[in-house]
Amino acid sequence: MFRISKLTDYGTVVLARLAEADEELLSATEIAAATGLGTPTVSKLLKQLARAELVTSERGANGGYRLARAPGAITAAEIIDALEGPVAITECSGQDSSCEFEEVCTVGNSWQQINLQIRRALADISLTELQKARPVIPTFRLVPMPAGIPRGNKSDQH
Amino acid sequence: MFRISKLTDYGTVVLARLAEADEELLSATEIAAATGLGTPTVSKLLKQLARAELVTSERGANGGYRLARAPGAITAAEIIDALEGPVAITECSGQDSSCEFEEVCTVGNSWQQINLQIRRALADISLTELQKARPVIPTFRLVPMPAGIPRGNKSDQH
DNA sequence: TTTAAATAGTACTAAAATAGTCCTGTATTC
DNA sequence: GAATACAGGACTATTTTAGTACTATTTAAA
Numbered sequence: 001m002f003r004i005s006k007l008t009d010y011g012t013v014v015l016a017r018l019a020e021a022d023e024e025l026l027s028a029t030e031i032a033a034a035t036g037l038g039t040p041t042v043s044k045l046l047k048q049l050a051r052a053e054l055v056t057s058e059r060g061a062n063g064g065y066r067l068a069r070a071p072g073a074i075t076a077a078e079i080i081d082a083l084e085g086p087v088a089i090t091e092c093s094g095q096d097s098s099c100e101f102e103e104v105c106t107v108g109n110s111w112q113q114i115n116l117q118i119r120r121a122l123a124d125i126s127l128t129e130l131q132k133a134r135p136v137i138p139t140f141r142l143v144p145m146p147a148g149i150p151r152g153n154k155s156d157q158h
Numbered sequence: 159m160f161r162i163s164k165l166t167d168y169g170t171v172v173l174a175r176l177a178e179a180d181e182e183l184l185s186a187t188e189i190a191a192a193t194g195l196g197t198p199t200v201s202k203l204l205k206q207l208a209r210a211e212l213v214t215s216e217r218g219a220n221g222g223y224r225l226a227r228a229p230g231a232i233t234a235a236e237i238i239d240a241l242e243g244p245v246a247i248t249e250c251s252g253q254d255s256s257c258e259f260e261e262v263c264t265v266g267n268s269w270q271q272i273n274l275q276i277r278r279a280l281a282d283i284s285l286t287e288l289q290k291a292r293p294v295i296p297t298f299r300l301v302p303m304p305a306g307i308p309r310g311n312k313s314d315q316h
Numbered sequence: 317t318t319t320a321a322a323t324a325g326t327a328c329t330a331a332a333a334t335a336g337t338c339c340t341g342t343a344t345t346c
Numbered sequence: 347g348a349a350t351a352c353a354g355g356a357c358t359a360t361t362t363t364a365g366t367a368c369t370a371t372t373t374a375a376a
Contacts, residue, residue, distance in 0.1 A: 005334065027351065040337055047353060060344025061350040076272065114234065117279035121272050163363065185322065198366060205324065218373025219321040 008083045010037055011045050015079065016131045018055060019071040025064035045083065052082030076130060077122035166241045168195055169203050173237065174289045176213060177229040183222035203241070210240030234288060235280035 013035050018026060028046050032039040046065050049055045054074055055065045067074070171193050176184060186204050190197040204223050207213045212232055213223045225232070 007335070029351085038336075041335080043352080044336085050352085057352060058344085059342075059350095059352045062345065063343080063351045065352090114279050114283055118276050121275035121279075125272055165364070187322085196365075199364080201323080202365085208323085215323060216373085217321095217323045217371075219319095220374065221322045221372080223323090 004080060005084060007041070007045060008080055010035075010041060011049065011079055011083045012076075012127070012130050013037065014042055014045050015049070015054070015067070015071075015074065015127055018065060018067050019127055019131055021066070023066055025058060025062075025066055027064040030064070049079075049082055052078070054078060054082055071127040071131065074127040075123050076125040076127075077119055079127070079130075080122060162238060163242060165199070165203060166238055168193075168199060169207065169237055169241045170234075170285070170288050171195065172200055172203050173207070173212070173225070173229075173232065173285055176223060176225045177285055177289055179224070181224055183216060183220075183224050185222040188222070207237075207240055210236070212236060212240055229285040229289065232285040233281050234283040234285075235277055237285070237288075238280060 014031055014037070017031050017034050026034075028043040029039055031037075031046070032042040035042070046055060046057070050057045050065065053068055056068045057063065057065050172189055172195070175189050175192050184192075186201040187197055189195075189204070190200040193200070204213060204215070208215045208223065211226055214226045215221065215223050
């Protein structure tokens with residue numbers, strides 16, 4: 001129905017590893033080795049997580065990453081925001097919406113309600129809890145978007 | 159963060175039109191004309207909605223579609239299930255999971271919790287409410303998946 | 317009883333989004 | 347100053363989503 005991207009999933013693996021390491025500084029290479037993910041991907045993820053201030057980095061030789069906060073203070077919502085961008089179900093449901101029909105839209109419409117509830121659920125889950133859900137090495141694989149939908153259209157709603 | 163597909167969004171437009179029409183039988187062509195969507199797409203959507211038993215169809219000349227139930231009895235969760243498949247955030251969080259690590263997984267893990275809460279939120283919103291959120295003709299366009307993520311990986315977690 | 321309108325199903329094509337790689341630059345340690 | 351590691355961005359490949367086309371079946375009406 002919904003899904004998180006593979007990279008976001010990997011991101012939680014990376015963060016879980018950092019959580020395990022406690023305060024220790026780990027390099028992207030080390031994390032890649034520990035998790036079985038590719039080094040470039042891990043590197044990419046860590047850069048994004050650093051920009052989102054979920055991890056802090058130290059550059060130069062012996063550099064690396066550590067969590068910026070305690071695992072209990074990092075939420076699933078933040079992780080997803082960091083790796084997928086703060087996007088909402090429909091354009092109107094984002095706070096920074098640019099939907100040209102916005103003025104016409106009913107304020108507080110249902111998609112927005114749904115979006116809010118989803119965010120609330122995600123903000124309620126911390127990295128600590130996600131770690132529990134994921135013993136040692138990644139056990140989830142992401143669901144390929146399902147069979148889905150046949151075919152058949154042409155024009156777009158304007 | 160999450161998003162519904164364009165087709166799902168169109169699907170709610172189509173259903174909203176049928177809801178307006180009350181019990182009247184509408185053909186795919188008529189709905190396409192009324193909504194501004196392409197006929198083949200509307201047709202495709204209606205086929206799927208019919209398979210999911212959200213609409214009923216009559217074949218042959220003068221055939222068409224109508225809602226299978228009152229709009230208040232059709233939920234957002236059902237619409238999404240019908241058009242995107244009953245997929246969950248990660249493979250493990252679906253009921254029919256085939257994750258090979260499942261035995262190792264903590265039962266009732268956090269992604270499952272999140273997924274449940276999302277479903278609950280979606281099951282709480284009816285077509286009637288979605289209609290209110292969407293005055294007359296489609297006012298939403300879907301958010302293109304955001305800037306997102308740089309690049310960098312190779313191997314997969316097994 | 318034939319024709320036309322309409323749904324059912326499926327295969328295919330095109331476009332867009334996601335995932336993954338690489339390269340260049342900068343900071344830091346030894 | 348050489349080696350290590352992060353920062354940032356451009357680029358490529360793969361996968362998913364969206365959209366189209368075609369064939370079969372059903373039904374009503376001429």
